[in-house]
Amino acid sequence: MFKGIDIWPEWALAYNVVEYEENKEIPIQIELWKKGIIDKPCDISKKKGGYLYGKTLTLFYNLTTGEWYGDDWRGDGNGYGHSSGGEDGKYNEDDYEIWFDIFEIVGDSWWSSGDRMTPWEKVKYGLNESKNYGNVDIDGDGIPSDWEDKYGYNPVVPEDHKHLDPDNDGLDNVEEYMTSKWLSDPFCPDVFVEVDFMKAKYPWQKDYVLPKKSQEMIISAFSKHNITLHFDDGSMGGGGDLIPYDDRMYGDELIAAREKYFLHGDPNYWRRGVFHYGIMCCQMGWGGRPAGGRMFYIDSFCVGVQYVRNWLWMLKLQGSDYETALASVTMHELGHTLGLFAFDGIDNETTRFPWNKGYYIWKNYESCMNYRYVYKLVDYSDGDDSDHDQNDWEIIRERLPRFQGDWW
Known part of the structure; x- marks a missing residue:
C-alpha cells in the first residue's frame, strides 16, 4: 500500500448480491468518523447540509456496467x-x-485481483466470462484492460493513449496509467513533485527538509481547485534523497544535483516531463547574496530552508510560522515551474515592505507569487479583484499541458 501523507488504511467491505438484474443499482453510502470523546462525522461530501446529510458520500453502483454515480x-x-x-x-x-x-x-476471495469487467461487459466485448483479464493488455495499445475499463475506454479496441490527455494536464494516458498506483486520474489534473532534501552540517542539527505539515498545506490549496498535487518525498520511490551539505548552492551545483538525483544520469529518464523537481537545501546563491528560493530549470526549483530559519523571528511577528513559511515559498517556486511569471505583481521587489509603493499598489494580488504575501500565504490568487490582480489558478490550468510536458 502506498504510504503517503495522512492515513492510508486499506479498508475493504463486501456486499453479497444474491439476485442479478440487468442495470440493477446497488445504493452505497460511505461515512468517515473521527473518534473522540464524542465521535464526529467527517465531511467527505460535496453536498451542503448539516450533520450526516452534508457529510455522507452517496453512490449508486450499476451491476451491469460496473460504473457508479451520485456524489462521485x-x-x-x-x-x-x-x-x-x-x-x-x-x-x-x-x-x-x-x-x-x-x-x-467473482469468486470466494475478497482480495482476488479481478479485471473489473462485469460478466455483461465480457459478453459485450466477446471475451471469456470465466477468464481473469486483470493486468492484461487485450488490445495491445500499451495499457491493461482493467485501467481502460475503469475510465470508460473499450479494452478490446486500441487507443492512441500516448496522445490522449482528457484532463489537459500535460500527462498523457500512458503516464496517467504509470502513476495510477499513486492515485492519478486521467480526468482530473495531477501535478507530481519529486523533492529531495539536504543533510545538516553537523549531526546534532536538523536536516533541511519540507515538513509533512507544509506538504499538506500545499496539497490542500491545490485540492480546493480540483488539482491533485502529489509529493514524492521517498514515498513513491524517487524523492527523499539526502544531498550532502552545501553552505550555498549556485546554478551549476543545482543543475548537477538535478542530473544526479532526479534524472539519475539519464536525460530521457521517464520522470522527466511527468514530475517537477524540488531541492530543499541550506541556502542558495542569487546575485551574490543568499535567497529563499529559485527556479533553476523549467521543471525544477530550490528552496533555502536556512534562509527561512534565519528570518523566522520576523515572520512570526507578521503572523506566520515555520511550516507556513516553507509551504508558501515552496508553492511560490513551484508556481514558476507551472507557468506563473510575466506579470508585474510577481517577483516585484517594490512589494516587499510597507515603505515600498508597490506594497500598496499590488495588495489586491493575494498570492504567494507576490513578495508581499510570500512566507505568509499558502495559495495563489483566484483573480477576485479586477484592479492589479490576476487569476493564477486559471493560468496554471491553461499552461499545464505545456509546463508539464516534455516539450523542452
Missing part, C-alpha cells in the same frame, strides 16, 4: 473514486479527502 462519477473534475469535504466550498477542520474503488469480485 467518472469525469466529475475531482477524480473518479475521490471525494473531499472541500468540494462544497466550505473549508473547516472536519474536511477530509477519501479515495475509494468499487468493483465486482
Whole structure:
C-alpha cells in the first residue's frame, strides 16, 4: 500500500448480491468518523447540509456496467473514486479527502485481483466470462484492460493513449496509467513533485527538509481547485534523497544535483516531463547574496530552508510560522515551474515592505507569487479583484499541458 501523507488504511467491505438484474443499482453510502470523546462525522461530501446529510458520500453502483454515480462519477473534475469535504466550498477542520474503488469480485476471495469487467461487459466485448483479464493488455495499445475499463475506454479496441490527455494536464494516458498506483486520474489534473532534501552540517542539527505539515498545506490549496498535487518525498520511490551539505548552492551545483538525483544520469529518464523537481537545501546563491528560493530549470526549483530559519523571528511577528513559511515559498517556486511569471505583481521587489509603493499598489494580488504575501500565504490568487490582480489558478490550468510536458 502506498504510504503517503495522512492515513492510508486499506479498508475493504463486501456486499453479497444474491439476485442479478440487468442495470440493477446497488445504493452505497460511505461515512468517515473521527473518534473522540464524542465521535464526529467527517465531511467527505460535496453536498451542503448539516450533520450526516452534508457529510455522507452517496453512490449508486450499476451491476451491469460496473460504473457508479451520485456524489462521485467518472469525469466529475475531482477524480473518479475521490471525494473531499472541500468540494462544497466550505473549508473547516472536519474536511477530509477519501479515495475509494468499487468493483465486482467473482469468486470466494475478497482480495482476488479481478479485471473489473462485469460478466455483461465480457459478453459485450466477446471475451471469456470465466477468464481473469486483470493486468492484461487485450488490445495491445500499451495499457491493461482493467485501467481502460475503469475510465470508460473499450479494452478490446486500441487507443492512441500516448496522445490522449482528457484532463489537459500535460500527462498523457500512458503516464496517467504509470502513476495510477499513486492515485492519478486521467480526468482530473495531477501535478507530481519529486523533492529531495539536504543533510545538516553537523549531526546534532536538523536536516533541511519540507515538513509533512507544509506538504499538506500545499496539497490542500491545490485540492480546493480540483488539482491533485502529489509529493514524492521517498514515498513513491524517487524523492527523499539526502544531498550532502552545501553552505550555498549556485546554478551549476543545482543543475548537477538535478542530473544526479532526479534524472539519475539519464536525460530521457521517464520522470522527466511527468514530475517537477524540488531541492530543499541550506541556502542558495542569487546575485551574490543568499535567497529563499529559485527556479533553476523549467521543471525544477530550490528552496533555502536556512534562509527561512534565519528570518523566522520576523515572520512570526507578521503572523506566520515555520511550516507556513516553507509551504508558501515552496508553492511560490513551484508556481514558476507551472507557468506563473510575466506579470508585474510577481517577483516585484517594490512589494516587499510597507515603505515600498508597490506594497500598496499590488495588495489586491493575494498570492504567494507576490513578495508581499510570500512566507505568509499558502495559495495563489483566484483573480477576485479586477484592479492589479490576476487569476493564477486559471493560468496554471491553461499552461499545464505545456509546463508539464516534455516539450523542452
